[in-house]
Amino acid sequence: MQRRTFLALAAWLVGTTSLTRATVIHNHVPWSPHPNSPPEIERLGPWQFFTLDEARAMEAIVDRIIPPDAETPGGKIAGCAVFIDRQLKGPYGSNQGLYTLGPHTKGTKQQGPQSALTHAELYRTALAALDKHCKSTQGGKSFAELDAAAQDDVLRKIESGEVKFDRVDAQGFFSALLKDVPEGFFSDPIHGGNNDMVGWKMIGFPGIRYDYRDWVNRHNERYPYPPVSIAGRADWTPAKS
């Protein structure tokens, strides 16, 4: 950040564009030749939020929410658990930017969620409760150790409200999954999910191409070009040999 201009007006330093600092703009457009807030790109690597037990459960869950089929991988290969891991480690996990002041009172459905739990706390508490529930009802097996049919059965019972957790709203956890898992499947791969743009390829979404002037008048013709991510595409940057 350059600091250069001095304004007698308020004896304030004037910076270039800033998202967080108060500035005085006078006689010029605040300008920097660089992006103000370029995207953060999530990399593969160790879990950043989940413990190994939590990660095993999450990889099993995302593969039941979005199961693999003959043409398209499921949530696990697509990276949905990695996506959620990175989200929970970041501002989403800590409810940064949301209104978090109390009192926290349960209201009507149309007043919206009022829980004092952060998203990170919700996942941590609910995943522990999920394994505890499975171990006590499924012969000592954790969720990840169940077969797919048994996993679906547990998830369906959470969805319907039949299975409840002690310290956390099980249905609220399931609602968070139904939001967060598809986001991992369909958001730009820079966020850690949608590996190799499998979610986009499945439906035919071309990503961030940003210019369809050549196709807007080609009615009822399938758009032919493959998707592009904010990070480009694997075949643009061949692996170094």
Next chain:
Amino acid sequence: MARKLPRKDVVIIGLGWTGSIMAYELADAGLDVIAIERGPWRNTATDYPPGYAADELRYRIRHELFLSPSQTTFTFRNKMSEAALPIRSWGAFMPPNGVGGGGVHWNAETWRFLPSDFVLKTHLTERYGAGFLPDDMTIQDWGVTYDELEPHYDRFEYLCGTSGQAGNIKGKIMEGGNPFEGPRSRAYPNPPQDQPFGHTLFGKAARELGYKPFPQPSGNMSRPYQNPLGIRLGPCTYCGFCEWFGCGNYSKASPQTTVLPALVRKPNFTARDNSEVTRINVDSSGKRATGVTLVDASGDEWEQPADLVVLSAYTIFNVQLLLLSGIGKAYDPAANTGVIGRNFTHQTISDVVSFFDPAKFVFNPFIASGAIGMCIDEFNGDNFDHGPHGFVGGGYMGNVQTNGRPIETTPVPPGTPLWGAEWKKAVKENYQSAIKPGTGVHGSMYSYRDVYVDLDPTYKDRFNRPLARITMDFHDNEIKQNKFLTDKFAEIFQAMGARQVHKEYRKAPYDITKYQTTHLCGGAIMGTDPSTSALNRYLQSWDVPNLFVTGASAFPQNAGYNPTGTVAALAYWAADAIRSKYLNNPGQLINA
């Protein structure tokens, strides 16, 4: 203790669409103007370049360009008997933040209201009789007419380079345009945008059903355009990342692409960003504003003295700041007295999602602009006889689908499970062959005695000021209106050949978690009587004549259109009154 800044002729609170227009007009009149903006300065190339502007998670889902509820939010309840609770993350509407305001991330749907909308109470009473209106409905005339606003609508459309097809030029009905619109003095500055397949199909089906479809007036450029301030915009590329996003192409009309580059070159204009006005100061008489108090991002407090104050924040923040500053009498719904907070409204939106045969229809839903679409206006305002239907109001309707972004727009037929193999299969099968207009039925919401804004008794913002409290529910009139319009809308999709048409009616109770539009209106309304309005016909405060309040907070009730065209026209109208009347003789412009 606040430190004092040098006096200015004008202080403007909020540098969005109307703040930018007022700043330009008043600086152009030679006044020394400062604008104070709560959020950051934003530029196209530095803040949302094409290389990463199209990030659905970051901007659509995590709301990066919007106000954070941690900065401030509102509380909400349906009924006066309930305890209001805070909106912890945004749902029904999305308050903007930063220079450019909602103009950065709007869709650029640029409508005019109908002539009858501005004289609504008089018009409906004359046509149907006073008994036709519900007892607790509090609709009013605006105090300004369509004919008076026409030149100002025109100025805004030429500022923006609006793309569209005129339907009525000086009384002559034009083929292909909206025949119901008020007479305009000339054509739009740019021709309509091209229409993708699904939108074209809607227009064709509507025409075959006897309607008069027309392209939605769009602030997305159909061709390169240079506006009257000498600022150039580029053609829209139909990228499908418009609403909720900044435009990386300089193709969407916004303060950044139409006003600010010319405004910042004026030596008598200054802006201060990341600074929040916490109070409008008045002198001991309570009849004269002396300036504002603001807090910057470092937490330092400043006083900015000024001769004229323009309050041009987002609707509900205008109302909140008036209440916190003790300007005007607060509305009391029980006693039916006071004006600040009354006639608060939103919108009555519904949608119809249609599923077509994937073997025959490929819509490429990702090819779209923010204000794309074909619309009909047969069921808006009082364009049809309401007598047999038992409700008033209406809205335009159209296939105005703006995107195929996959987190938001992967519709599946009703009855599909919410997860698992069946869900995945349905997403894949229907993505290319479903139509989900989003805000397909754009219905009006009229005003009621028990729908209003006041200050919350419990919840506070980060400065320990009371949050604004919204009390709002849908009334039977709007529910009936929505049922009628949604059914009519669905018939058009049937005629297009959809194999399944799913109507998503808007139902009571009003739900703060379900997005409709960001068109909150009212709370500091204009009118002809100081006992039922906060502002006179020039947006001047009845109580503090050196205070003008712009924005949709001035709407006595909301019409069946997007509000920005009318919001901007009113800003030009008020700026014109200040320049031509107020400056010569500063004082109350209307003797009530």
